[in-house]
Amino acid sequence: MTTSTRSQLAKLLADDKVMAIITATKDPNGLTPKQISTATKIPLNQLYYTINKMVAADLLTVVQQLKVKNLTEYYYSSYQLTQAEMSTPALSRAWVQAHPSDVTQLLLYQQQQFLTHLEQKLETAADTELDTLLATFSKLELSPAGTQKLRADLLNLIENAEKNDPDPAATDKQVNHLLIEKW
Known part of the structure; x- marks a missing residue:
């Protein structure tokens, strides 16, 4: 994945609207844009661009297409994505709440x-x-x-960790970056 693509994906995943859509569309049968709008309380006219970006990034999948009169109605699902989920001290609750x-x-x-x-x-x-x-x-x-x-x-x-290093006199020490997430 290129840096640009990853950055675009990170931007998408950082968008509250995108996360609301992912949460609302976990059903494997999918939802129509109108149903997504109702579930997320996002106006329908603000969904189309975001949904298209999410489909292009494989965050949403078109799972059904139904003909209604002369129009094709698409059903979108994030089921595939959501089912695949399987040295700073810990951030304080107050700081996290003040700086989400x-x-x-x-x-x-x-x-x-x-x-x-x-x-x-x-x-x-x-x-x-x-x-x-x-x-x-x-x-x-x-x-x-x-x-x-x-x-x-x-x-x-x-x-x-540094105090317990089995070879504290080593000259070839490495920087170790750690990110531990718990949810």
Whole structure:
């Protein structure tokens, strides 16, 4: 994926209208633009351009076409997309609530940084250098206490990583960027 394409996708995913449409169209049978308008409370005349951009970016799929009189009615679904979901301290709730757009920008920027680095490594790196990259995805069912313990353990691990380096005198140290997201 080119930098331009990824940036356009990040722009799309950062748009509240796009996220509302994705949320509203999770049904595999799809919704018409009029139904999407009702579900999202976005005026119909403001949907067409966004829907076309989302279809072009594969965020929405046309799942049905029905002829109504002389017109073709399209049904759009984000089912395919939504079913595929499978050293700063943690941000405080107050800061996040006061700066929601900054959080979004921060997360999209960090994710773009990871993707850019991954693409560069894949194009230029020797196989052993690829071992320095890591992405992991988990879905854990934890109690509230288990969730808090996981959070504390992760933050403690990050906070003490440099102190616990098994080779603190090494001259070939590497910068390690981490982004941990929990939802």
